[in-house]
Amino acid sequence: MPDFLGLMKQAAELKSKMEAMQAELDRVEVDGSAGGGLVTLKLSGKGEVRAAHIDQSLLKPDQREIIEDLIVAAHADARRRLETVLQDKMQALTGGLPLPPGLKLF
Numbered sequence: 001m002p003d004f005l006g007l008m009k010q011a012a013e014l015k016s017k018m019e020a021m022q023a024e025l026d027r028v029e030v031d032g033s034a035g036g037g038l039v040t041l042k043l044s045g046k047g048e049v050r051a052a053h054i055d056q057s058l059l060k061p062d063q064r065e066i067i068e069d070l071i072v073a074a075h076a077d078a079r080r081r082l083e084t085v086l087q088d089k090m091q092a093l094t095g096g097l098p099l100p101p102g103l104k105l106f
Helices: 004-025 061-094
Strands: 029-034 039-044 049-054
Touching: 004 061, 029 061, 039 061, 049 061
Parallel strands: none
Antiparallel strands: 029 039, 039 049
């Protein structure tokens, strides 16, 4: 018979670590950029946009579509960077064990 109590203890420890990780996500920030840095976004660890910067050179009426595209691209860049940071943190938390399919932190 497997060590059921030991397994329950491990599950409780992992749950506690996951809760701490969720709290830490509010403090994690990543930057994403597009257009060679003309547009930058800062995302929280939960994927919320915390700050945006648009270079003054883009602020012309005929540049509207370009700015919109660059904002979307900067957000995608920041999300990719955030996914990498979160994967590294989860590997450290779980000792390299993969997350169950569909389990996300944000």
